[in-house]
Amino acid sequence: MIRYIARRTLLVVPVLIGLSFVVFLMLRLIPGDVVDVILGSEGSASPERLAELRKIFGLDQPLPQQYVAWLASLLSGDFGRSIRTSRPILPDVLARLPVTYQLAAMAMVVSLVLAVPLGVVSSVKRSTGVDACVRVLGLLGLSIPNFWLASMLILLVSQHFRGALPTYGYVSPDQDLLGSFRSLLLPAFALAAANMAILMRMTRSSMLEVLRQEYVLTARAKGLVERLVLYRHALRNALIPVVTVAGVQVGYLLGGAVIIEQIFALPGLGTLVLNGISQRDYPVVQAGMLFIAASFVLVNLAVDVLYAYLDPKIHYG
């Protein structure tokens, strides 16, 4: 077990290095370079000034050396400074990280709370009206764009339930725990819809599979109450693939948060990245993307490790 966890953890390192390389390369994709972007607003600059700035950013070095230097500074906690504000980037990122995490976590809780019971009901009442309704709900959830759902929720609340829930802005849990929860409820719901649909479909098909197994038949044959058959025997096994998919879906939630934060004016990493893109503040974009992607990789690692504990069927060597 420990060997497995160690090996799984080591596997993350090359992926993280790869992530940093992709994010590094992205900056080289821009037409011209960072110096052109900075000087774009200043008008024309003398060749000496250009050369001087390129030297400051290390752009006169060959690409591999630039990457190594960049990576080394990242590892020492230096994420550079914003091109626009000249402020160090890391404190801004760290201040915004909890908002995005809280949003993604709340969206995951909302999805699981809705998806698992609906999926179970749908599988137990297979081929009935209830099942059909749940399946249609699942297909709709997959097909509704989260930004549109968010707009509709804002419209609904502002027209008919004014003041019931905040439709923009964020309250920190340090200030007001319940208020913080309320401020993210609508965004979390908009973000959760597609995720809920996927987890619901997964729960349903996984339950159908498990209910066919012989141990379920055995449990029923020995006269166990149906409720116990479902929850103790079927659901516990059926949830294993659901948990895996839920872990993978964290990536979707972190990505979708970028869009949702924008709509609800939440001060998370997503709005940081989007502002960075619109202001062409590339070091900020890099840092934001790196943190979001790395969070996703680490969550998957955590899910895998959790898995090793939870699932006795799989032998990890």
Place this chain on the structure above:
Amino acid sequence: MVSAANLPAAAERTRVAVIAIAPRRGQVWRRLVHNQLAVAGALMLSAVILAAIFAPQLAPLDPLEMNPTHLLEAPSQSHWLGTDEFGRDILSRVIWGARISLYVGGIAVTIAVGAGVSLGLVSGYYGGLLDELIARVLDVVFAFPSILLALGIVGALGPGLTNTMLAIGIVYTPVYARLTRGTTLSIRQREFVAAATLSGANDLRILRRHILPNVAAPLIVQTSLSLSLAILAEASLSFLGLGTQPPDPSWGTMVNTGQRLIELSPWPVVFPGLAIIVAVLGFNLLGDGIRDAFDPRLAA
């Protein structure tokens, strides 16, 4: 070993159908037309495709024509879906939007299929170091939430239609590569491939004539699902102002501009959103239907 590295990076992308046995074609077709949901999906898609092809004939008005005397009107006789903040006819814009949506989605998925299938075939057929290298690169692409990666690429290359297609294409390449690689690996072991090799066929011929046709079934299913995701991705990027640029009538752009005035009039947001849902739902229903038709054991 079960590990997240082996799983596709998001369950949106995990809806990969692995189809073991290729059934006969007529049988698949019969199952498909008897599946009501799949037929409904096909009908929805037909409507969207027809709107895209015949947009100039179907749209009652010029989608770009402004009319300052009819701003933000509710649906009426003269404007069935109302007008937007410039007095443009929403129905005409939604119809033209189908063209942009299908065009961007189609090209993006073509890029993903082309690149992904090539990588997967090479990876699965030759194996070894090359396979390992491709797998590691794909792991990294998978490690990004898809919309975030697309956002980053478009952010770096600059907003616009072409870069949006390219970005979405890159993001969905790994799913095709993995799908093709997996199927190629299992088919490479089969006797007919050995027979072809013995009879002197070269690698290219074996890949094209013997392996690719067997990869086709899961690819068709995946393509339908990917098109739904690509349309959503284009809409999302355009919503963020990075995809299709105004005044072009992209559904995502329409929701974006309409959303600022939603308290005055919801229609410029409502209808383009419904159009996105119809297109995406159509591809999802059809994709599910084709998968079930190829392999009824997966059907619920």
